[in-house]
Amino acid sequence: MQQLAPLSGSIKHYDWGGISYIPSLLQIENPNMQPFAEYWLGVHPQAGCMLILANGEEVLLRDYIAANGVKALGDNVLKGFGNMPYLLKVLDVKDMLSIQVHPSKKQAAIDFEQENKAGVPIDAPNRNYKDANHKPELMVAMSEFYLLHGFKPEDELEAILTKIKELKIFKSVFKKKGYAGLYKMAMEMPQEQVNEVLQPLLSRILPLYQNGTLQKDDENFWAARAALTFDRPGVIDRGIFSVYFFNLVRLTKGQSIFQDAGVPHAYLEGQNVEIMASSDNVLRGGLTTKHIDNAELLKHTKCEATHPKIIKKARAATQHYKVPVKDFSLSSYKLQKGESITLDIATAEIFLLMEGKVSLQSKRLKVVLARPDITAAAFAGAVVTVKALEDSWLFKAAAR
Ligand SMILES: [Zn+2]
Numbered sequence: 398m399q400q401l402a403p404l405s406g407s408i409k410h411y412d413w414g415g416i417s418y419i420p421s422l423l424q425i426e427n428p429n430m431q432p433f434a435e436y437w438l439g440v441h442p443q444a445g446c447m448l449i450l451a452n453g454e455e456v457l458l459r460d461y462i463a464a465n466g467v468k469a470l471g472d473n474v475l476k477g478f479g480n481m482p483y484l485l486k487v488l489d490v491k492d493m494l495s496i497q498v499h500p501s502k503k504q505a506a507i508d509f510e511q512e513n514k515a516g517v518p519i520d521a522p523n524r525n526y527k528d529a530n531h532k533p534e535l536m537v538a539m540s541e542f543y544l545l546h547g548f549k550p551e552d553e554l555e556a557i558l559t560k561i562k563e564l565k566i567f568k569s570v571f572k573k574k575g576y577a578g579l580y581k582m583a584m585e586m587p588q589e590q591v592n593e594v595l596q597p598l599l600s601r602i603l604p605l606y607q608n609g610t611l612q613k614d615d616e617n618f619w620a621a622r623a624a625l626t627f628d629r630p631g632v633i634d635r636g637i638f639s640v641y642f643f644n645l646v647r648l649t650k651g652q653s654i655f656q657d658a659g660v661p662h663a664y665l666e667g668q669n670v671e672i673m674a675s676s677d678n679v680l681r682g683g684l685t686t687k688h689i690d691n692a693e694l695l696k697h698t699k700c701e702a703t704h705p706k707i708i709k710k711a712r713a714a715t716q717h718y719k720v721p722v723k724d725f726s727l728s729s730y731k732l733q734k735g736e737s738i739t740l741d742i743a744t745a746e747i748f749l750l751m752e753g754k755v756s757l758q759s760k761r762l763k764v765v766l767a768r769p770d771i772t773a774a775a776f777a778g779a780v781v782t783v784k785a786l787e788d789s790w791l792f793k794a795a796a797r
């Protein structure tokens with residue numbers, strides 16, 4: 398088998414995507430201003446990633462890995478997962494995404510089985526569990542990036558329930574029943590009451606948003622934007638409550654954050670590189686027109702204070718992002734023109750070039766990465782020498 402080869406990913410045109418970031422990476426013209434939301438790299442059934450072999454043949458990455466087994470994946474990952482266990486993506490978030498929570502591995506397995514037994518078709522709109530896997534996620538910001546991440550610590554949450562007068566109705570339930578009681582109240586409130594509570598708040602903040610008075614570090618900015626983005630006649634999205642309940646996190650380029658099972662989150666704006674376990678299990682909590690299953694959402698949400706752990710950008714050229722899962726690992730290499738490093742490849746690993754130009758060399762195989770050809774795959778046992786042909790920023794995804 399060939400241990401190193403160029404790879405092409407698959408583009409997702411979800412309507413929340415931006416129109417220029419991913420087209421510029423892949424040097425694709427976009428005259429019709431189509432949204433380019435995500436670029437996927439992996440073996441997921443919805444990722445048609447192709448390897449380009451030295452003889453010119455193109456083969457699906459997942460077929461190549463299936464055909465080569467241990468030679469592609471290595472012993473550990475083959476035994477532990479049976480396949481490439483991660484999905485690597487580039488995201489361009491123009492419009493905010495739904496508030497979501499991912500289940501734990503143990504719970505996903507139970508719930509997936511239960512929905513199978515209940516006979517809910519896998520593609521039904523009310524199907525919660527698409528597979529039996531968890532979906533922890535790690536993201537590295539490629540621009541200034543805003544997201545919601547877990548519940549605010551107690552004092553901050555109390556402060557905002559006091560400051561925003563329309564939210565005072567939540568104060569006593571939070572005091573008495575904590576985070577779980579607060580979230581249950583917000584998620585189970587009848588829609589008419591949601592409208593009654595939020596309408597005066599929106600009437601107050603929408604003009605401020607529209608005349609540019611609100612800043613992005615202010616919850617009101619995102620609440621107003623959410624109201625405009627998810628505008629439906631007669632329905633104010635209850636996800637707006639969570640904009641105030643959750644930590645509003647700002648990452649600068651190169652900073653990173655990990656989101657484990659149960660941590661509610663929503664991406665608000667920016668570009669990132671994201672890696673996750675290969676799964677599609679998402680429970681939604683608002684800012685969406687998609688299916689919301691309150692009972693399931695509340696079951697999986699860690700209703701507790703979260704202190705966001707922002708992973709700083711390393712001073713060193715090489716950064717290994719520490720994650721508490723084996724499904725994936727991510728490393729970043731900032732190389733100056735002329736510098737080179739040699740990497741031992743342990744499993745099916747993906748290179749993703751975000752800036753510059755590099756050559757990858759393994760024995761007689763050589764792949765040059767430069768826009769628009771920014772990805773390659775290497776397989777277990779390969780020894781790859783990376784040489785920067787320009788100042789470059791390269792990522793490598795792997796698993797344990
Ligand atoms: Zn997520």
